[in-house]
Amino acid sequence: EIMLTQSPGTLSLSPGERATLSCRASQSVGRNYLAWYQQKPGQAPRLLIYDASTRATGIPDRFSGSGSGTDFTLTISRLEPEDFAVYYCQQYGTSPRPFGQGTKVEMK
Amino acid sequence: EVQLLESGGGLVQPGGSLRLSCAASGFTFNNFAMSWVRQAPGKGLQWVSGITNSGDTTHYADSVKGRFTISRDNSNNTLYLQVNSLRAEDTAIYYCTKDSGWLPRDWGQGTLVTVSS
Numbered sequence: 070e071i072m073l074t075q076s077p078g079t080l081s082l083s084p085g086e087r088a089t090l091s092c093r094a095s096q097s098v099g100r101n102y103l104a105w106y107q108q109k110p111g112q113a114p115r116l117l118i119y120d121a122s123t124r125a126t127g128i129p130d131r132f133s134g135s136g137s138g139t140d141f142t143l144t145i146s147r148l149e150p151e152d153f154a155v156y157y158c159q160q161y162g163t164s165p166r167p168f169g170q171g172t173k174v175e176m177k
Numbered sequence: 178e179v180q181l182l183e184s185g186g187g188l189v190q191p192g193g194s195l196r197l198s199c200a201a202s203g204f205t206f207n208n209f210a211m212s213w214v215r216q217a218p219g220k221g222l223q224w225v226s227g228i229t230n231s232g233d234t235t236h237y238a239d240s241v242k243g244r245f246t247i248s249r250d251n252s253n254n255t256l257y258l259q260v261n262s263l264r265a266e267d268t269a270i271y272y273c274t275k276d277s278g279w280l281p282r283d284w285g286q287g288t289l290v291t292v293s294s
Contacts, residue, residue, distance in 0.1 A: 102279075102280070106222070114214075114272075114281075114284055116280075116282055119280050119282075125282070155221075159224070161276075161281070162279075164227065164236040165224060165238050166212075166224045167223075
């Protein structure tokens with residue numbers, strides 16, 4: 070079973086700054102089937118990135134994903150006020166399909 | 178527009194059962210795999226179970242295997258999760274997802290299951 074570890078747990082940044090979130094897998098993620106989600110309080114998660122680096126429909130280009138194998142990164146180039154939220158990674162190549170524990174991006 | 182509407186949650190005693198439903202619309206239901214993902218209060222996301230578009234293959238997280246059963250009715254565009262032998266740690270919002278392959282692309286708003294005496 071693949072396990073995902075996200076870091077840091079919390080990221081304190083200001084609007085306009087760059088956010089770099091990490092997701093590390095315990096073994097290689099097949100076909101780079103790694104996704105990133107954003108969740109705001111009281112809302113369902115929203116798909117941001119899939120296949121490690123492909124933006125989902127309607128996602129602004131300030132969000133980008135990179136990585137392969139066991140190390141993946143979500144980058145938000147310039148934080149907007151609406152980007153402060155919790156972000157989760159998930160591998161969906163093999164079952165079970167776990168999520169990471171999440172990274173909270175909070176306003177400094 | 179894809180719509181996923183979960184129902185069936187509520188307060189149940191430990192050891193009890195519920196059947197969660199997810200009514201789907203806005204897409205061809207029998208073309209897509211579906212899944213359930215849950216989130217305990219104040220905690221992260223946990224994948225629970227998935228089912229292929231035809232219903233012939235199912236997968237479960239180890240924590241629910243043998244207690245939960247996923248199924249679907251393609252004639253009525255509805256996904257189900259039968260949850261039995263409930264424990265306090267099963268308390269969560271249960272989301273249904275429409276999957277592309279096994280990628281949860283669209284999410285419902287969830288139904289809350291509370292296990293307490």
